Amino acid sequence: MNILVVGPSWVGDMVMSQSLLLRLKADHPDCNIDVLAPDWCRPVLARMPQINQAIAMPVGHGSLQWSVRKELASTLSAKGYDQAIVLPNSLKSALVPWMAKIPRRTGWHGEMRYGLLNDRRKLDTTAFPLMVQRYIALAEPKKDSATELQQLLRPKLTVDLSQQQAVCEQFSLNNDVVAFCPGAEFGPAKRWPHFHFAKLASLLIAEGKQIFCLGSAKDSAAIGQIKSLLSEVELGKFVDVSGQTSLTQAIDILAKAQAIVSNDSGLMHIGAAVGTPLVALYGPTSPDFTPPLSDNCEVIRLIDGFIKARKGDAEQGYHQSMIDITPQLVLEKLQLLGVQCEY
Secondary structure: OEEEEEOOOOHHHHHHHHHHHHHHHHHOOOOEEEEEEOHHHHHHHOOOOOOOEEEEOOOOOOOOOHHHHHHHHHHHHOOOOOEEEEOOOOOHHHHHHHHOOOOEEEEEOOOOOEOOEOEEEOOOOOOOOOHHHHHHHOOOOHHHOOOOOOOOOOOOOOOOHHHHHHHHHHOOOOOOEEEEEOOOOOOHHHOOOHHHHHHHHHHHHHOOOEEEEOOOHHHHHHHHHHHHOOOHHHHOOEEEOOOOOOHHHHHHHHHHOOEEEEEOOHHHHHHHHOOOOEEEEOOOOOOOOOOOOOOOEEEEOOOOOOOOOOOOOOHHHOOHHHHOOOHHHHHHHHHHOOOOOOO
16 A cells, blocks of 8 residues: 655644554555655655655745646646645645545545545544544545544654764753753744743753753754853853754754753654653643643643744743743743752
8 A cells, every 4th residue: 555645745744644644554564655845844754654656845834836736746746645634724735636546535625625634533622632643544444544542652753872962962962851942833922932042051061061062053042042141160061053954953852951942842752752851831722622742751831722822022032921931830840850950
């Protein structure tokens, strides 16, 4: 059985999609699974052994580019897929499997995808409150799609030990590292304030920890704000590699860390998928839909519901619910996860 999975466009969602791949392999051990994904997500797929091939999606997020999709579909039609499972709910995401004439095209109803999908499911949000449950349900027969999934197979990314050792040597990481992931897409409302990250860094450094700060080049300014509040001595124990590591290197570093402190972000989901003790910080967004899929995690959220906000009303666009999460509270959660701190 040859299956094409049309993957989501965001790193965190792609990590969660591994649960679907695990379910497919559990149901069909000999199946071959290819995943169609944007370039920025493909490094994550390289750490999922369930995948036969990660295929580049040459069309940008939200772009139509009909002729490009048609050319890709022509290539895919020669691969003889038996089924396509379309994870995004957009109409555009269902076009390539339809153009490639894959016999069975499975997905949720989404954006009026009549005809494009011939195994179209009606979503029961009560039965499947989590995004990952909605992914996994598409692996099961349609008649079972409204039943509760009894087993949630959690993502588990592989680690390249040789690359891990090399990157630790490159950045002089020791064995007592706490990783910070202070970035988050879509504005500052999802971010824990830089002054809280700085205070927590000071407390941990005083306990002999090394802080390793990960993020993309877009996060460098936010991390610079954290560094501006640290003393010269503390900066000697604060390693900033924003924009300097590949996504696979970030996976290996997060697997090496003693613990992770992260906003709701793709790196948070990666941290959960490598099993490192994790403190996940939530404000306007809700862990009720896309929680970190780990038993080794403490989630902090001080409000209820979902608030659609890219910028909060507080200082520098922070959301008040994130400001209200104190460094002392995060430190207490780290201690619950086994991080040795006397403070």
